[in-house]
Amino acid sequence: MSLGRRDFLGLAAASSVTLLAGKSLANEQQLPKECKDACAVLVDTAVCIGCRKCEWACNRQHNLSNQDMAAFDDKTIFKIQRRPDDKAYTVVNEFRDPSNPEKPYYTKVQCMHCLDPACVSACIVGALEKLPNGPVVYDAWKCIGCRYCIVACPFQIPAYEYDNALTPQVRKCTFCTERNLAEGNVPACVEACPNEALTFGTRDDLIGLAHARIKAYPDRYVDHVYGEHEVGGTSWMYLAPADFKNTELPELPPDRIPPNTENIQHAVFKWFVPPLALYGLLGLIMASKPDKENEQEAEK
Amino acid sequence: MISKKYMPAVAVVMVLLLSYLVSGSDISQRDSQGPKIDCQECHICDVPTGRRPCLKTCPRTAMVHQAVKHDLSEAPDSMLLDELVDEYQAVHFNHKLHAEMAEMGGDCVTCHHYSPKGHIPPCKECHGGEENPNNLNQPTLKGAYHRQCLSCHREWSHDTKCVVCHIPAAGTTIADHPPDSTDIMGISHPVITEPVKKVYHTPYEPGEIVTFQHKEHIDLFGFRCVDCHRKENCSYCHDIQRPATTSKTQEEVHAICNDCHIDDECSKCHDVKERPGFSHNTTGWPLNRYHNTLDCWACHPTGKRISKLSKMCASCHAGWSQENFKHAVTGLRLDEVHSEMDCSDCHTDNQYDEDPVCSDCHDDDRTAESAPPGMKIKHPGTQSSR
Amino acid sequence: MSAHEIPVPIKQQYFTPGVKVVFAVFLAGAVGVAYRFLYGLGAVTNLDNGYGWGIWIAIDVSCGVALAAGGFTTAAIAEIFHKEKYHVITRPALLTAMLGYTFVGFGVMIDIGRWYNIWHPMLPDMWQGNSALFEVGICVMTYVTVLYFEFFPIVIERFKSRVNLPAIIAVLNKPIDGILHIADKVLRKIGWVFIIAGVVLSFAHQSSLGTLMVLVPTKMHPLWYTHLSPLLFLISAIAVGFPMVVFESILASRSFKLKPEVPILASLARYTPFLLGLYLALKIGDLTIREVWPYVFEFSTESWLFMAELVLGVIVPMIILSIRKYRRTVGGLFTGATLVIGGVVLNRIDVFLVAYKPLYQTKAYFPSIWEILVTAGCISALILLYRAFVMIFPVISQPEDEVAGRMDDTSVKANFSKAR
Incomplete structure (x- = not known):
């Protein structure tokens, strides 16, 4: 490439x-050819019910803070807007469409796994890498801890273990590479989602699916698949019932960053x-x- | 000498300038292909059959046209959803209760988006079946169930705990939870009564009172509840987090009325006093018992503003003639003499809405009232006027 | 030109009241560094997942690199362009560059989370040619080595034929002296390789330092986000090189009660207005092409800082240094040089901290007291080492006759004459 x-x-x-x-x-x-067949996830925020089971599943998968499921049933947490950090690779936030403020909707955020990731381009030692099958993965052994990836990420995703004095790591969603996606497994959050608001598949299929849904339910969605073109495309994409400006997903140009x-x-x-x-x-x-x-x- | 001195700088400037140009940004263009319409649009297999239509997730709206109204008595009272018996006890789903509530809204299609005549397929017949594994277009059974249940249930309680519906099986680690007394689950909804009219006091000074003829709108225009009460799902009344008062803009207040009354003057609805309901008598065309049973659109062109119609029978009853018109439908069966006469002999100038003229033949000042030209009947034939 | 000048170690008392203050600051910084290594970045800095970089990168590293530019600019003018009269200032400039880059390396080490992996960019299987930071890293590592090689002749000059180790290890005197003699010969022959390499490497990483934030188009303030950034960084680094030499030369002469080399420095400062002019022209052209002038006049914090950078840091010193009358006074030189340096420092802070806006931060980053102390401590350490070096090694030039009168060690003079 x-x-x-x-x-x-x-x-x-x-x-x-x-x-x-x-x-x-x-x-x-110049995007790698595999990107089209690579793993991707479509997040349908119109279907998401904000149950935070994805957070729980992620937490369990990566042994992050080891809270039990009941801790994730707390809905009062939606009063503040949270960001993923080193103890939570994904978080769900609540948003309201100003034209329909009575019905909240939810956006799960995590690493977008960009097709041409700025963090990978930034990394001084190649500790971050975009795998051909989709995930952007991190190798702590190579990392020197310069945090250029944190500066570079247009979605402000990589989180740093600032409190770790000796072996701090950059922490972010791994796309559950360790679950071996190639063998038919899906990421823990996708598996846990009760409403199947998360759909796992190849990127091309999911783009088709997203547009089909928009076409089928023009009242339910805005005509925008977030992540299809943003910063040259991302492996995680979103559908939403209202303009993405309402959510925390930033407005980004279609140009690749690196x-x-x-x-x-x-x-x-x-x-x-x-x-x-x-x-x-x-x-x-x-x-x-x-x-x-x-x-x-x-x-x- | 100067040039030599600055050459390295010039070289670097050029290289960097070039790179600046190279890295300038522009938006790449994409080809947009128009949609192709063929069988594959909706069907996965080449030969779809009625038994196995192998449908993609067609939009529910597109399937609803196949929906047939089913009677509630056809439906099961309750069912057990027992796919997860390893972890949870079977979920007892009170179908009847839900169906009753659905009747207040969109009927069976609220949940059964595909309900052809005769057989209503249960969710698992299509969702997550072995016939279409890994179908991205369709939620699996898990997704289908949860979407059906949770998209309503979370709206009033905002609770998405698994244990709200799933009682953990013995020996599992999932914590049990005490029943929530504020939850409306399992309680039959009281019957909702339809008011005849609603009187609103508005801040609009020239006419503070708006009388909304609720029953009239339903009766005259055939509205279903959901046609107007669009946002009034369960949570509209039961949401535990619902703010006490929500102020609406003038536009929002008028939105539903404006669907039809957009071109009307304010005074169409606003008045200084309460108004009586509509009566056709005020139009100068009191409805007879036949016309009374019709809905407005049987005579007034649909989709248009209701306006005065011609009073000539033939303007609606185009097929009526001397030969086929049975006078009995008017409540008067003509005697033999009169039945042989031309219509226009009595109804001069074809003015059927005015009193017939007797004086052309009779000199005794009689009228059709004082000396009917036949027999008055109480229960006239029904077919001819419809 | 005054009488012939030669570099000699300065014989004066190390600790003066001023130096003691600097030493105290250094100690405080050292405590901060110890604290950081024991308890981690989170305990010491105000950094978070929005602001990944703070003043340790913006000042210690980025300003450090820019202000050490005196080394390669004087080397270029004296050695490559053969302006022999500037030889008197190459050594102090070289020393500043060497110490400056050493502290840049140290600053990086303090800032990065896994400091023990700092050598990783040297491993070919971890080379990452797409990363501007990799380029900066590898160039700085190479350049600091080159600087040590460039400085080594001064060490040789000081100790050649005079190696005098105490007690038992005195047996090593002869072999070490031999090595020094061989090294002297070799370095005399191949010294030019390092001098040119120093300039090329400086061009490369000074510009790449400007490339770093070009990777962040969506989080940068439009006043500073430009693809010309590497060129602007390079030109400003070249422009600040001579003012930095002027600045430290005047400070050092004040500190050691020597006569400032005003004619040489004034002559050096002649070039500065041209370089600043080029920088200003590029900056104005860039603002015009990108159509961001409205941001300059929106009178926000950013626009004020931007104007300060350009007016106080570029235009005013350009005027001061281009007027011969001011340029030939110590005050004028010092003011002009200080303004240029201030402008470059402000520019680097603006690019790395002010222009950078994380997406979700409600509060802007401000360095913690520990971050400031560590930065101040590094600068203090640099000053202390500089003072120690000029007292041990022949760095600062003094008039030949004065030296002869004062110095008992004539071999220094003899050596220097031979070197010439």
């Missing part, structure tokens, strides 16, 4: 005429030609004789 992008950049750097035409093409093509810096990086360090050229140039200047003229002109 990155190879393709680099190659493309070489061409672009060489020929600025074809620059704009080539770029939109690149935006489409090219912002990767294009710069790969242009400046293209086969190390620019640095080596600079080195050569400075070497030439240094090797040439001292410039007496300049010496004289110097200010006294």
Whole structure:
């Protein structure tokens, strides 16, 4: 994937005429092919009843705070808007559509598992990785704890164990990779959802399903599959009964984020030609004789 | 010399500028394909049959057209949902109670979105059956049950504990919970009475009183409760968290009336005093006993504003002629002499709504009242006027 | 130009009242560092899942790197462009850069959660070429090594033929001296490799430091979010290089009661208005192309800081330093240089902290007292080490005749003459 992008950049750097035409093409093509068949989840917030069973299942799956189910039946918690943290990879928040304030709806948030994740691009040692089958996974052994991923994430998802002095980790939804999704297992939260507001499948299927639902129930949904295009697409996608502006999901452009810096990086360090050229140039200047003229002109 | 001095800087500036251009953003364009319509739109298999339609999750709205009104007496009183016997005791589902409540709303289709004539399939016939495993388009049985139950139940109690419906089986670790006395589960809903009229006192000064003829609207226009009481699901009355008063905007207050009365003046409804209900007598066309039984739309064109109709019988009864009109339907069976006459002999200028003219033949100032031209009857034939 | 000047170790008392104050701050910072390593980042910092980076990155690392730019800029002008007269200031600048980068490394180590993994970017199987931070990391690591190599000749100069270890290990005197002689010869031959490498590496990571926040388009204030950021960082780093040399040279001469090298420094400061002008032009062009001028004049905190950055940090010093009369006074030089440095520091803080807005934070990040103490402690440690180094090693140049009169150790002078 990155190879393709680099190659493309070489061409672009060489020929600025074809620059704009080539770029939109690149935006489409350079996502890994597997992304289309990769695992994804569709969250239907119109079906979600805010029971927080997904939180409970996640908590149990990852041994986070080991609270029993009763702790998750507490609905008063919806009074505040919570964020995922190192003790809860997913949280459910309550929202109200201003035009229909009597009926709340719920949004489960967790790592979106972007198709081209900013955190993966940011990571200095490749401790974060986007697997071909969908999940964005973290390798604590590699991590140096620089927290650039936290800065970079457009959804503000990675959470840090600030209180751990010796072995702090970046914590976020793992997409339950450890449950072996390839063998027909589904993430713990998807399995637990009583109303089946969460649907697990391949990304392409789910996009089709989402649009079919919107078409079938135009009154129930806004015509927007959140995550289909946001930041180049995410593996977790949402349907909602009202504008996503009401929820905590941020309004994001369809452009992938990593090219912002990767294009710069790969242009400046293209086969190390620019640095080596600079080195050569400075070497030439240094090797040439001292410039007496300049010496004289110097200010006294 | 200057150029040499700045060359490295110039080189770097150029490289970085180039990269800046490269990384500029634009929105990629996507092809949009129009929808294809074919059998596969709704059916999974190539040859759907009546027994096995292998339907995708078709929208409920699209299936409802197949729904047939079923009588409550057909339905089972209660059923046991026992798919999870390992963890929970079977859920006792009081079908009758729920069906009664559904009658207040959308009838059987509230839950049975697919209910063809004769056989109403239970949920598990389609959902989560072995015939369509992993069907993304359809919730499994778990999802189907929970959506049916929880989407209403949570609306008043806001409780989504498993143990509200599932009593843990002996030996499981799931905590039992005491019954909640505020919960309305298991209590039959009292009969809801329909008021004849409702009188509203409004802040609109030129006409503070609005008399809403509730029964009239139902009787005249055939409205069902849910046509107007749209948001009034269970939680509308029973929500434990419902705020005491909700202030509505002027628009919201008028919304339901405005579905029909959008073009009317305020004075159509607002008055300084309470109004009587509508009577056709005030229109100059008191309804006779035949017309009285019709609904408005039998005579007034549907979908249009109700306006004055021509009083000529033929404007509605286009087929009536001298030959086939049975005068008996008017409450008077003509005697032999009069039955042989032309209609226009008595009803001059075809003015059927006015008194017939006798003086053309009779000189004794008689009228149809004082000397009927036949026999008055009490129970006239019924068919001819409909 | 004044009489010939040569670098010599400064013989003065280490502790003065001012130094004692700095030492106290250093101790407080050291307590903060110990606290951080024992109880974790959460106990010491105000960082959270919204604000992943605080002043340790914005000041210790990012400003540290920018302000150490004096090293490569003076090396470039004196060694590569052969402006021989600037040799007197290359050594202090080199020392500042070396110590500065060492503390950048130390600052990173304090800030990262798994500090013992700091070497991971060196492992080829963990190389992550897409990451601007990886580029910064690898370049800083390489550059700090290069700086040690660049500084090593000064160590050799100090100890060559004078290795005098005490007691038993005195037997090592000869071998070490031999090594120093060989190293001296080799470094004399290949020194240029490191000098050029230092410049190239600096270009690379100074710009990449600006690339870091380009990855955060959705959380950055439009005044600072630009794809030109790497170029702006690079130009501003180059621009702050000479003012930093001017600044520390004047401070050091005050501290050691020496005569400030006003002519040399003024001559160096000549370049600054041009570089600032280039920076200003790029900045204005960038604002215009991105059509964000309205944000400059919305008079919010951000717009005030942005204006301060440009007016006080760029335009005012540009004017001061381009007027010959001011440039040739200590006051004018010092004011101009301080403003440029302040502008760059403010710019780095703006980019990394002010412009960055987490999605869900209601309260903006403000550093805890411990974070401030640790940062202040690092700066203090830098000052203390600088003072120690210039007292041990021949770094700061003094007029030849004065030195000859004062110094008993003539071999230093002899060595230096040979080196020239």
